[in-house]
Structure formats: structure tokens, C-alpha cells
Amino acid sequence: MAEQAARYIVRFEQGFPRAAVEALGAELVAAGVLAPGFIPPSAGLLRLEAIVYAKDEQGYDTVVLPDRNLVSRMARVARDGHAKAGDKTTRSAVALMAYCQAMQVMLEPSIAFHELGFVSGNSVAREELSWFRAADRGAALDWVALATGKKDRVILGEAAAQSDHDFEKPILRWRRNYVVALKAAELELTPAVAPIDRALTLLDWMDKDFLLAGPAALFVSMYYGPKAARAGLFKQLRSPDRDAAITGIKNAAWDMTHLSDFVLRVTNAEKERRRYIFASGDLSLVRIASRLFLGPDPADGWPSLEEGLREWWPDKDAQHLAEAVFARFDIKRFNDRSMPIPPPESVDGLIAKGEAFLGAWTAA
Structure with a gap:
């Protein structure tokens, strides 16, 4: 299957749920939960061809930095096997995980667990991190099916091994x-x-x-x-x-x-060959992030x-x-x-x- 954006052609593997993933990307952009730390391509921030082009032709990995509320909801889905909560942030969390896994976009939530550890202690933070790792293990089709309503439950396996990192200590x-x-x-x-x-x-x-x-x-x-x-x-x-x-x-x-972690990462992005996107269900925070540069x-x-x-x-x-x-x-x-x-x-x-x-x- 082939699509052409400008002069660039992207081929997807047979069975890739292209229409569903495109719709999820459009939904996330429309929801206003993303702030890029780079100038978005004219084709669109989450346009499938743009993500692939950045990786294969320009050598840039795309990395999303989700805040604690999104990360917690992703971990909860892995733990409970479903996403029954009907709030908008849960919806965005499921759509974001589905899109990122389908498009091999990395998720980096490190500040989220420092915040959780500070608020709730190491035990809670380490457990949630282990379930987040289970969520991010690589089950793109399950996440896409959950995000599109084709499934109401998923089995993502056991929690990953727990970290011994001290998340309680304020950074x-x-x-x-x-x-x-x-x-x-x-x-x-x-x-x-x-x-x-x-x-x-x-x-x-x-x-x-x-x-x-x-x-x-x-x-x-x-x-x-x-x-x-x-x-x-x-x-x-x-x-x-x-x-x-x-x-x-x-x-x-x-x-x-x-926000300061986002700025620090964007500052080093060219050296790392990465493009960073901040993500949050708090739209006020996203609007601040969109003005940082x-x-x-x-x-x-x-x-x-x-x-x-x-x-x-x-x-x-x-x-x-x-x-x-x-x-x-x-x-x-x-x-x-x-x-x-x-x-x-x-x-x-x-x-x-x-x-x-x-x-x-x-x-x-």
C-alpha cells in the first residue's frame, strides 16, 4: 500500500490499520493535548508520512513527553485491562499510546514518576512505572483496537520488574x-x-x-x-x-x-537527533508549552x-x-x-x- 506526500512515498505493511491510526493522530491534534518543540511539517504534526520521513530520511526519532495524568491512565489500562473511565484525559491517553506504538514513536515519562514518587511515595511510583512499562511493551494492534472501540478489554501481560530508583527525593x-x-x-x-x-x-x-x-x-x-x-x-x-x-x-x-524538562530536552534535541512533543490532558499547560520557543x-x-x-x-x-x-x-x-x-x-x-x-x- 502506498501514499505520496509531496514527492515522498511511504509503504505500510499489509494489515497495518492505517485509517484508524490516521484518525487517532487527527483526534489528538484536534484535542489540543500536544505541543511540539519543533516547527511542525506542513503536512501536519502527526501525519503518518511526516513521522516516517523524519525517521527514515532525516534521521530524527520522534519522542513524546507525557505528563503524569496521561502516564497514570496508560498504566491503569495495562493493570486493569480496560479503559472504562470516560473522561477526556483517559481518552487522550489511550489514543496517544495507540498512535505511538503503531508509529514507533517513543514515550519518555521520567518527570511523571518523580512527581508521583514525591506525592505518593516510592512504592506507588515504582508499581505504576512497572505497569507503564507493561503498557509500552509493544502491542500496537491491541491498543489501536481499544482506542477505536473494536475491543473493550486487552491483556498486556504482567507488570515489568520494579525499579529501585528513589523517586521520593525532590529533584x-x-x-x-x-x-x-x-x-x-x-x-x-x-x-x-x-x-x-x-x-x-x-x-x-x-x-x-x-x-x-x-x-x-x-x-x-x-x-x-x-x-x-x-x-x-x-x-x-x-x-x-x-x-x-x-x-x-x-x-x-x-x-x-x-515544562523545564521539555525545554532542556529540546535544547539538546539536534545533538540527539530527536524531535520532542510535550503531551498533557491539561490544556492550559499545553498552551504554555506551545509558547516556550x-x-x-x-x-x-x-x-x-x-x-x-x-x-x-x-x-x-x-x-x-x-x-x-x-x-x-x-x-x-x-x-x-x-x-x-x-x-x-x-x-x-x-x-x-x-x-x-x-x-x-x-x-x-
Whole structure:
């Protein structure tokens, strides 16, 4: 069987469920759960020919970075043999696993298990990882049949051997993002401060007193945005239960860490000959991820950062904020001065200070 996209011909093995896999790819793109870390081909991000061409002709592996919610649902299907939960994230998880297995697209969920271990402990994280490995073992036709409704149950075998990795220990990148999240929450709870002033104050603080963390800054830029659909980004922030508020800030720091992991991997992608796609059922997080690589001017079909910020900010504020971001993240400026990295004891102190403020806060 052959198809031609431009001048490139792809042949699939007999019995390959091409129509079903194409439909799953189109569904995932339409659902808005994916953010590519590269300029998508004109044929479409998950167009079958584009995936094969990138691998066979250009030498790039495509790798999807699913967040914890997607990974947990994939593991649950392997454990239970079905996907009865009717929520959209479960649907996306099943469709994504089916597509990736059919197209030999790799799934790399490492941050997801660090987050799970931190929240629920090593035992839970190690068990779920073993079931995720069972899910990702290689049963493309079963996953496609499940995703298309031709099967309502699958048997994917026993759980894989459990890892002995320590997932409970907070990773340094998360700790730094947690400091930023605590500072952002403090500014949000400071009365009579305009949203744009909060955003600019946070940038100044990161620049002068902590460190510049682009993904965290963009996450907070959405949260502060007057036009943004920001529900769920900082959960329970104003709750009377201050422990719940701090838990919400910790969750936001994990979201920031997923984004920073995405940026780090994309930064090294050319050297590794890989193309990375971030995936999440949290559409707000995907929308932030889709703006991580925008520049000061439109390029290659992508908008400028200012244009990307207009979804969340009035035009004048979007322009001001974009200019402030690029003034601080200028490459020449980075080369002209050393950017300090806060030592662990400094991070510990900032966390303690931020948690004390959040714990003591009460609504006026």
C-alpha cells in the first residue's frame, strides 16, 4: 500500500490499520493535548508520512513527553485491562499510546514518576512505572483496537520488574521551580497590585535575587494574565486550609518542572537527533508549552511571543511583558555576566520563607 506526500512515498505493511491510526493522530491534534518543540511539517504534526520521513530520511526519532495524568491512565489500562473511565484525559491517553506504538514513536515519562514518587511515595511510583512499562511493551494492534472501540478489554501481560530508583527525593529543578511558585503566589496574594506589575516584579526578582527560569516565568505569565483561563494552575491558593494551598503550589511547581524538562530536552534535541512533543490532558499547560520557543518576531509560521501573550493579556501589556522577557533573557547579556546559581541552603531558606508566608495568609 502506498501514499505520496509531496514527492515522498511511504509503504505500510499489509494489515497495518492505517485509517484508524490516521484518525487517532487527527483526534489528538484536534484535542489540543500536544505541543511540539519543533516547527511542525506542513503536512501536519502527526501525519503518518511526516513521522516516517523524519525517521527514515532525516534521521530524527520522534519522542513524546507525557505528563503524569496521561502516564497514570496508560498504566491503569495495562493493570486493569480496560479503559472504562470516560473522561477526556483517559481518552487522550489511550489514543496517544495507540498512535505511538503503531508509529514507533517513543514515550519518555521520567518527570511523571518523580512527581508521583514525591506525592505518593516510592512504592506507588515504582508499581505504576512497572505497569507503564507493561503498557509500552509493544502491542500496537491491541491498543489501536481499544482506542477505536473494536475491543473493550486487552491483556498486556504482567507488570515489568520494579525499579529501585528513589523517586521520593525532590529533584533540584523542582525545588527551584517551587521557590518561583511560592514567590508568584506571594505576589498574587499581595493586595492592590496590578497583574502586569506582578509579572514584572517577578521577573525582576528572578533576575536580581534568584535565577532566570523561562518556563516558570511563562507559566506565571499565564496565571497573572487578566484574559487567561487560569483555573487549576494554582489550586486552592485562597483556601482556608493553608496546607491545601501549599499542596497546590507544589503541584504548580511540578507543572513548571515538566515544562523545564521539555525545554532542556529540546535544547539538546539536534545533538540527539530527536524531535520532542510535550503531551498533557491539561490544556492550559499545553498552551504554555506551545509558547516556550516563541521569539521576538514571527518566524517559520510561528507567532512572536508578544502575539502569543495576547491570548492572556491586553495588547499593550503583552507588548510590555514580551519586551521585559527578552531584555532579561538576552543571549549577549548572559554571556557578559555570570548568572549565579543559588546554593542548596539558599533554596532551603527561600522555601521556608515562602511556606511561612503562605501558611500564615488569611483572607481580609
